[in-house]
Amino acid sequence: xxxxxxxxxxxxxxxxxxxxxxxxxxxxxxxxxxxxxxxxxxxxxxxxxxxxxxxxxxxxxxxxxxxxxxxxxxxxxxxxxxxxxxxxxxxxxxxxxxxxxxxxxxxxxxxxxxxxxxxxxxxxxxxxxxxxxxxxxxxxxxxxxxxxxxxxxxxxxxxxxxxxxxxxxxxxxxxxxxxxxxxxxxxxxxxxxxxxxxxxxxxxxxxxxxxxxxxxxxxxxxxxxxxxxxxxxxxxxxxxxxxxxxxxxxxxxxxxxxxxxxxxxxxxxxxxxxxxxxxxxxxxxxxxxxxxxxxxxxxxxxxxxxxxxxxxxxxxxxxxxxxxxxxxxxxxxxxxxxxxxxxxxxxxxxxxxxxxxxxxxxxxxxxxxxxxxxxxxxxxxxxxxxxxxxxxxxxxxxxxxx
Ligand code: AMP
Numbered sequence: 001x002x003x004x005x006x007x008x009x010x011x012x013x014x015x016x017x018x019x020x021x022x023x024x025x026x027x028x029x030x031x032x033x034x035x036x037x038x039x040x041x042x043x044x045x046x047x048x049x050x051x052x053x054x055x056x057x058x059x060x061x062x063x064x065x066x067x068x069x070x071x072x073x074x075x076x077x078x079x080x081x082x083x084x085x086x087x088x089x090x091x092x093x094x095x096x097x098x099x100x101x102x103x104x105x106x107x108x109x110x111x112x113x114x115x116x117x118x119x120x121x122x123x124x125x126x127x128x129x130x131x132x133x134x135x136x137x138x139x140x141x142x143x144x145x146x147x148x149x150x151x152x153x154x155x156x157x158x159x160x161x162x163x164x165x166x167x168x169x170x171x172x173x174x175x176x177x178x179x180x181x182x183x184x185x186x187x188x189x190x191x192x193x194x195x196x197x198x199x200x201x202x203x204x205x206x207x208x209x210x211x212x213x214x215x216x217x218x219x220x221x222x223x224x225x226x227x228x229x230x231x232x233x234x235x236x237x238x239x240x241x242x243x244x245x246x247x248x249x250x251x252x253x254x255x256x257x258x259x260x261x262x263x264x265x266x267x268x269x270x271x272x273x274x275x276x277x278x279x280x281x282x283x284x285x286x287x288x289x290x291x292x293x294x295x296x297x298x299x300x301x302x303x304x305x306x307x308x309x310x311x312x313x314x315x316x317x318x319x320x321x322x323x324x325x326x327x328x329x330x331x332x333x334x335x336x337x338x339x340x341x342x343x344x345x346x347x348x349x350x351x352x353x354x355x356x357x358x359x360x361x362x363x364x365x366x367x368x369x370x371x372x373x374x375x376x377x378x379x380x381x382x383x384x385x386x387x388x389x390x391x392x393x394x395x396x397x398x399x400x401x402x
Contacts, residue, residue: 002027002083003393004070005386006063006133007090008125011035013062016386017070017077020394024387028070028077032062043069045077059128060135067136086142087133088393089126090182090385092119092232094147096173101150103396104130104143118231121269142400144393151181154222159319162229178226180208180330182388184216185223187329187381190366192221194379195325203320205313208383209339210330213238215309217316225319227312233268236308239282242272243308277301284332284339306342313343317350325377326352328369334382335363344378351375 001021007014016029030043039056042049052069056062070078078084094100095118097111109130115123126145133143152160160176162169169175184206191206192199199221206216213236216226227235227244237243245268254264275281278301280290290298317323327333328340337359344354351374359369362380370378 001085001394001397002078003086003088003390004084005088005090005389005393006126006129007386007389008059008122008129010121010125011037013059013066013125013129014386015066016390018387018390020390024390028075029386030066030069032056032066035059035062041065041069045075059125060132063129063132064136081137084137084141086144086393086397087137088144088146088389089129090122090148090389091115091126091145092122092148092179093177094145094149098145098147100153101144101146101392101396103400104145108145121232142393142397144389144396146182146389146392148179148181149177151185152176152178152216152223152226155224155226159225174230176226176229178214178216178223179228179232180212180214180216181223182385182392183208183329183383184214184218184226186384186388187327187379188218188221190381191325191327191377191379194366194368194381195377197324202324203322204325204327205316205320205323206327206329207309207313207333207343208330209236209309209328209332209336211239212241213243213309213330213332215312215316217319219320225316236312237273237305239284240270240273240275242268274301274305277304284336288336288338302339302342306339306345309343310345310347313347313352314350322351323376325379328378328380329383334365334380337362337369340369340378340380352378354378 003018003020005016011034013032017027019025019027028043028045032041034040035056039054041052054065067081071081093115095115097114098108102108112127130143162174164174187206188204189199191204192202204218206218208214212232214226214228215236217224233241235243253259274287278287278298280298281287287298287301291302332339340359341354344352353370353374355369355371362369366381368377368379
């Protein structure tokens, strides 16, 4: 089965083409960037990367170019678009109508615009991709929505209830949904493989630390709590996103600044977080470099980031009554030994220890970074959300055909 996975942002479209027969094999992957600005598209086949500067005025134009690259006879990737058996879309927030992972049909398609308010940086662009696929591939090619929220559907009420008045809660479906679910699930499965133990026996704390950050408590393989609540700005502070915030602060700013809610939302999404403390960034590499050069604000940002993640680890250690392993993933979690060390510093009384040499040498690859025999194992594991989306797309198509 040939499955194309698409992950759309406001000006970008990440793609990965898999052959899912037997062991999943990546046939080609790449990224269209600067959509609506000028346009740049990469294509990587067998480790060789090519870049194309064709203009990309719209997401549909980007998808058209991606299809042209994948079906170019000179490259021998796909002979024809009719070889595609399905498309899997990353969909950040399933909301309440869509709920979990699903194939797109007329009814689901109508619900999609209702999700835009919840994930304004992602959902409107996924919609554009879905429509481009329907237009260019035909409505008969199955398309799946694989939601970041799905893995967290197992949270108990005590974790997902938001203590607001019932009428408001019910009217606006306010509760904890959680995000980065495919990533948390993938690294949990990989950790179980590395530990050579069945996932349903394990309690894990997974830290997805990238452009977006969330920490999840996994009990016997199932998500039981996670740091992001109703939207992707809650929980751990991120490059530009605020993270957890005393709600009174928002009321106070709105009242005293005479600010429109949309303006405050822009501040909380784009002008807060680590960059607001550091004065540089938001890329953590820049903040770490500034801190290393003696910039006190950047040092504060790094310390705050590590401390806030550590507090979630402590909370979830208590929620789970102990953890078998802690896993770091995503851009920061996979590549920054400094952040991993900062987060885990001073947790030895919980049995959480780091092997300094292993931690330093583990960058962008899977590895154990705790000493052998430590009560809690610690791993860095590269995430692979695209593979999870491809697998789930196959499962949904097979279920429909059964
Ligand atoms: P992601 O959302 O998983 O693609 O992660 C993107 C983020 O990872 C970037 O904003 C960087 O802050 C961070 N990142 C990537 N590489 C490194 C690195 N080598 N060291 C520290 N942070 C990194």
